[in-house]
Amino acid sequence: MRLPVTGDGRFWALAFLGLGLPACLALAWIGLTGETPSALAVCGRLAGIAAFLGLGLAALALATRGRAALFALLCFPASLAAASGPDGPVLALAALAAALLSPRPMTGRHGSARRAGAALAIALVVLARPACAPLVGMLLVPFPPPGRRVRAWRERLPLAALALLPALLPALPPALLPAASPGLPPPGAAGGGLVSLPVPLPGFLTGVWAAALLVPPVALRRGPLPPPAERLWLSGCALLGLWLAVLPQALAPAGGLGGMQARDLLPLAPMLILAFARGRIGTAAALRWPALLPVLAAAPDAVVLPMIALRA
Template sequence: MPRVPSGPRFWCLAYLCLCAPVCIALALIVPPGEVADEAAHLARAAALMQGDFVGHRENVRYADGSTHVAAGVRIDPAWIRVALSRPKDFCGGLAADDGTPDARGRLFMPLYTVGTYPPFLYAPAAMGLAAGRILGLAPEVCVYLGRLANATATVVLAMAALALATRGRAALFALLALPMTLSLAASFNQDALIIALSALSAALLTPRDPAGPGSRLRISGAILGIALVVLAKPPYAGLAAMLLVPLNRAETGSLARHAGRRLAAAVLAVLPAVVWTAAATAFVATPVPRYAYEAGPLWSGPRPATFTATDPKAQGQILLDKPARLVTLPGHFFGTIKHLTVLAKGAVGIFGWLDRPLPGFVYGIWALALLGPLFLLRQGIAPPWPERIVLPAAALASLWLVVLSQYLTWTSVGADRIDGPQGRYLLPLVPMLVLAFARIRPGPVGAGRWPAMLPVAAAGIDLVALPLAALSMTVSA
């Protein structure tokens, strides 16, 4: 079978030449606010630029006349005007009134869950906004600098992952080059950095020799990367399982000492998120207000039962009343063809407020680019079978936590379905599977086989297709 260039330099140059221009184009073409949850993430970056590291609670009056406590930030009204590309009630949600400006003229913007996130992954975008303000640029222009700063940070992390990986570069390239990843990178959404950090953490752990050159630096970098991801999204705690491999021993000392060190590393990566989540839940987090609704069929309490917001405590009690629901509710979600189709398309890429699908041929190309190497690249030495069990199991556990978190924090009380899971939520888990199944290839260093080039070809097509798709977007009034 013919061989093609496949060393770290090739993959880094391919990403720089094919993906970085797409990020720049999307950052400049897509209207502000027209990326998943971008308005809330932009507000977080603007607040961080002002020195507010996390959201806070305030009483907010809503369109139906009710008042709720909401987590959010106070920012310059100019940022709110730029961030909101559509009416506040566009998706049928309960819109908040503008409220009263404070002494500095800043308005409160409810963010709910986004208001509880730590500030670290908003730093690049905040620096972009700050650079624009220092230059005296209008907020409408500063927004594009913030997007470009977030894209730059994502590209740097992605190229570091491709440079440091010793196996699985084609799979990591495919993940990092997906239209969804590039769209998120070209926005204020922190999810692109989460995906890139997950990929970098896996890349740092790809060497099979746990005592090889630079192993301590690699493990330390992986701990930091995983810790930042789990801090931002606690359901991804399963990523810490990557720190347990390789399960075979190649260093001196006892097996118990080796396992103990790796387990300590995993705990160290998760512990900051435990502390942050506990503090954020106690002092920042609030339910999401809704128009008054009657509890769903799983509610076993007295009726009528009218709720005016989400209620994680009530949802948790519903799950605990019948623990089988911990399995059956996610199982029903993933057992529905419609949900699986939406998740698959969302993982590849959907623009706008998840209502601007890409041209159909883009999904076909990426299906071939992702599945082709999976079935055609079968040569090489596979990781030991325990790793091929532990890492997928941890990925499934994280996915289960992600879906259940949507039931607790986003789904209406008592509903017999789960609302909210999106395809992009799957992407940070992909590096675990790369680490579990990527083979050590025989043959000369830097040589690969042609199926590995399918993601590169797809990225080359996206170099034209994605900017054209962005140009065709229109904003609904």
């Protein structure tokens, strides 16, 4: 069954706003229970949620391929849990950069503007998280044809260098970032690891999310993949980012990866989405029903999490 609306950016943007907003607010409320937060802390969390939702909406509206995967990434429970802290805008900026670089081919003034916007988004991510510097690799795709390589590299390499400059600066001080993600356990504490939720989700939601993340890549096999060289390049950049994120944890005095959390790795996922997102066939915006699985997975979160917040 083909669904004409699921290839439209407005559909994904409205679904993200309608399902992501109640879940983000519920998780922020859960994080405030048992506390007496100041008005400044509450405003900081609301500002983080607004930035996450605004950047996520822009990413879904501007993407030309991979919208279902970007939606799933932004509505992933760990992403929503980080939305009101400094990690939420970082993830949304990485998703926006991938969305801006999704057209194939990318030519003309719009192509230059998209690449410049992506460079700015990546620079902000690298400023907040220097370990995300491999995101710069997205600026070099799609690879130019042989006859245009010199001109293309002359335009892209300076942008990549500018996006990398923040990696030479200290990370943003805590005073310039939104309040910490609500309810997240400190590194190494019980309930840490790769789970970044202040409350455990019911088991059936875990199964729904597993289907939402695993089924669409297998079922939605229409349209061409990027060339193998680009897939290998972006996958290598993602592996380099993973190594840069894991290395400080492994070299810490305590050793091990007990402080690693899902929100530390999520900003690298847009590179893999850009590497494996298929292009459209013709001009039709329709997709088959598996594209809706991320929406079906996010819908229970928007109901269950507010119920948990009301109980708390």
